[in-house]
Amino acid sequence: MSKKPLIDLVHISKAFDGETVLDDLSLSIRENEFLTLLGPSGCGKTTTLRILGGFVTPDEGRVIFDGEDITMLPPNKRNLNTVFQKYALFPHMNIAENIAFGLKISGKSDAYIRDKISYALKLVNLEGYEKRNPTSLSGGQQQRIAIARAIVNEPKVLLLDEPLGALDLKLRQEMQYELIRLKNELGITFIYVTHDQEEALTMSDTVVVMNQGYIQQMGTPEDIYNEPENAFVADFIGDSNIIDGIMLRDELVEILGVRFPCVDTGFPKNLPVDVVIRPEDVILGDPGKGLLDGVVSHLIFKGVHYEMEVQAGGFEWLVQSTVAHPVGTPVSINVIPFNIQIMNKPASEDEKAVALDE
Amino acid sequence: MNKQKLLAGPYLVWAAGFIILPLIMVLYYGLTGDGGQLTLEHLAAIADPIHAKALWESLLIAVGSTAICLVIAYPLAYILSRANIRQSGTVIMLFILPMWINFLLRILALQMILANTGILNAILQFFGLPRLHLMYSHGAILIGMVYEYLPFMLLPIYNILCKIDRDVIDAARDLGADGATVFRRIILPLSLPGVMSGVIMVFIPGISEFVIADILGGSKILLIGNVIEQEFSLANDWGLGSGLSLVLMLFIFVSMPLMNKYDKTGEGQILW
Numbered sequence: 001m002s003k004k005p006l007i008d009l010v011h012i013s014k015a016f017d018g019e020t021v022l023d024d025l026s027l028s029i030r031e032n033e034f035l036t037l038l039g040p041s042g043c044g045k046t047t048t049l050r051i052l053g054g055f056v057t058p059d060e061g062r063v064i065f066d067g068e069d070i071t072m073l074p075p076n077k078r079n080l081n082t083v084f085q086k087y088a089l090f091p092h093m094n095i096a097e098n099i100a101f102g103l104k105i106s107g108k109s110d111a112y113i114r115d116k117i118s119y120a121l122k123l124v125n126l127e128g129y130e131k132r133n134p135t136s137l138s139g140g141q142q143q144r145i146a147i148a149r150a151i152v153n154e155p156k157v158l159l160l161d162e163p164l165g166a167l168d169l170k171l172r173q174e175m176q177y178e179l180i181r182l183k184n185e186l187g188i189t190f191i192y193v194t195h196d197q198e199e200a201l202t203m204s205d206t207v208v209v210m211n212q213g214y215i216q217q218m219g220t221p222e223d224i225y226n227e228p229e230n231a232f233v234a235d236f237i238g239d240s241n242i243i244d245g246i247m248l249r250d251e252l253v254e255i256l257g258v259r260f261p262c263v264d265t266g267f268p269k270n271l272p273v274d275v276v277i278r279p280e281d282v283i284l285g286d287p288g289k290g291l292l293d294g295v296v297s298h299l300i301f302k303g304v305h306y307e308m309e310v311q312a313g314g315f316e317w318l319v320q321s322t323v324a325h326p327v328g329t330p331v332s333i334n335v336i337p338f339n340i341q342i343m344n345k346p347a348s349e350d351e352k353a354v355a356l357d358e
Numbered sequence: 359m360n361k362q363k364l365l366a367g368p369y370l371v372w373a374a375g376f377i378i379l380p381l382i383m384v385l386y387y388g389l390t391g392d393g394g395q396l397t398l399e400h401l402a403a404i405a406d407p408i409h410a411k412a413l414w415e416s417l418l419i420a421v422g423s424t425a426i427c428l429v430i431a432y433p434l435a436y437i438l439s440r441a442n443i444r445q446s447g448t449v450i451m452l453f454i455l456p457m458w459i460n461f462l463l464r465i466l467a468l469q470m471i472l473a474n475t476g477i478l479n480a481i482l483q484f485f486g487l488p489r490l491h492l493m494y495s496h497g498a499i500l501i502g503m504v505y506e507y508l509p510f511m512l513l514p515i516y517n518i519l520c521k522i523d524r525d526v527i528d529a530a531r532d533l534g535a536d537g538a539t540v541f542r543r544i545i546l547p548l549s550l551p552g553v554m555s556g557v558i559m560v561f562i563p564g565i566s567e568f569v570i571a572d573i574l575g576g577s578k579i580l581l582i583g584n585v586i587e588q589e590f591s592l593a594n595d596w597g598l599g600s601g602l603s604l605v606l607m608l609f610i611f612v613s614m615p616l617m618n619k620y621d622k623t624g625e626g627q628i629l630w
Contacts, residue, residue, distance in 0.1 A: 075528070076533075082529070084529055085525075088525035101535075105533065105535055105539060153534070
């Protein structure tokens with residue numbers, strides 16, 4: 001992956017009917033990156049993608065593509081292609097005509113177009129579908145055709161707007177691997193929009209977590225999951241216990257009146273903080289053997305693990321474990337220092353609202 | 359018969375009495391002579407120069423009014439389909455509103471407007487412009503028919519344009535199509551079924567039109583509908599009237615599947 005930025009979004013703002021959707025958003029996307037914009041509906045991720053595609057003009061800010069300002073360029077003049085959530089295949093054309101659409105407009109020769117169609121169909125594992133009608137295909141097949149139709153134009157960037165949103169779980173997982181393979185074979189930049197955190201973590205080189213028009217955190221999937229920067233990210237990516245705490249000194253935090261050793265340093269003494277502990281990192285043991293004692297109040301079997309709620313220290317802990325503890329069992333709670341994540345409290349009321357609203 | 363089918367009962371009674379029986383009667387009168395013997399004489403009467411001319415005039419007027427309706431309705435429907443619903447709703451309402459008033463009243467009102475001493479000429483005179491002699495001409499009939507049938511062209515086209523997925527249009531732009539190409543390759547082919555139903559809704563009633571021709575065309579212009587009407591009401595020759603009706607029906611039956619076929623196969627490839 002090259003370090004060279006291919007796309008720069010510079011101080012982008014956009015409002016619809018007076019309602020701010022994006023507020024001073026800046027984002028740099030490198031060449032060959034698989035970047036995912038992740039967030040709940042209404043967070044501005046689709047608007048960001050539509051600004052990149054040229055379907056929405058930002059109120060403020062600029063879009064720089066390969067060193068060139070394309071903010072005002074219409075979609076048909078941009079060297080990037082979009083895969084739409086609901087496929088948006090042309091219903092009055094067969095598969096070959098659909099794929100050929102962009103190539104015919106750019107005036108390619110018939111032989112070139114024929115080659116490209118068979119290459120693209122092979123790439124998406126739908127050889128021999130040239131004469132079929134879009135409506136005779138399943139959702140997954142239609143989405144593959146939509147991808148084929150976009151990539152034959154050899155765009156530098158492929159924009160994908162929740163392309164797997166309408167597919168069932170099994171197919172969605174298959175398509176995730178398919179997309180990673182495609183991206184590696186084509187060697188182009190993918191910008192992917194989704195509200196599904198699992199999808200984002202599985203496929204991306206970089207995840208951009210968005211909420212209410214702001215970027216909450218940007219980083220590798222591992223960073224986002226293991227080191228969430230604020231309560232919103234922690235809560236949105238996977239399940240979390242988010243508990244009020246006080247940073248007593250470096251590597252020691254007080255939660256629910258108990259001192260927990262941790263690995264975080266550099267916070268001022270006695271600073272109120274948010275503490276994030278993932279449910280799979282909570283270790284249950286016999287009473288008295290941990291840092292905190294409690295009682296199991298709920299038990300659900302989830303397949304790969306059991307999910308439990310434990311009342312301890314006045315907090316309801318979410319716990320995931322492969323060992324079941326029946327409801328009413330007294331247990332102890334322990335967490336190894338490395339798995340305790342300390343975050344600054346939101347600085348302002350505004351940020352707090354952002355963090356809690358999902 | 360199950361209960362659901364029973365629900366169709368009232369309509370079946372209606373259809374039998376007012377659609378099927380009359381059709382059988384027209385067939386009977388059209389194909390039999392005075393003594394009740396089978397004859398093709400009434401059908402052949404279309405070859406009579408007066409009848410042939412009337413049929414030709416009807417065809418011209420029907421094609422003309424259909425074409426004018428299409429030219430007016432398509433661009434309007436296109437603009438309305440892209441406007442926000444509050445604005446387009448008002449305009450659509452303006453189109454539907456006159457349809458709530460009796461058809462004859464509207465045509466008589468149009469006569470008041472177009473007459474030599476009518477409202478239009480009064481306005482022209484006020485501005486010192488020469489008077490127009492619109493009444494009792496092909497032009498008057500065309501104006502009347504376009505006025506009458508425009509909503510039937512507008513609504514199906516508007517509906518189908520509204521149904522075109524915005525994503526499909528965005529996808530075409532995304533793949534490099536400029537505005538004109540998007541229209542030619544995507545919007546127009548996808549709207550053809552609406553155009554076809556509009557054309558059928560205007561052309562078929564148009565070809566048998568006689569009231570508008572009667573009122574706005576006077577007795578100068580004879581359409582096939584006028585001829586048939588006169589055979590029944592004035593000449594009392596039910597045989598000839600039925601025979602000519604059958605010929606007209608034949609035209610309609612032939613044109614319907616033609617349009618349907620055009621619609622299905624023409625949806626795109628023709629314009630590709």
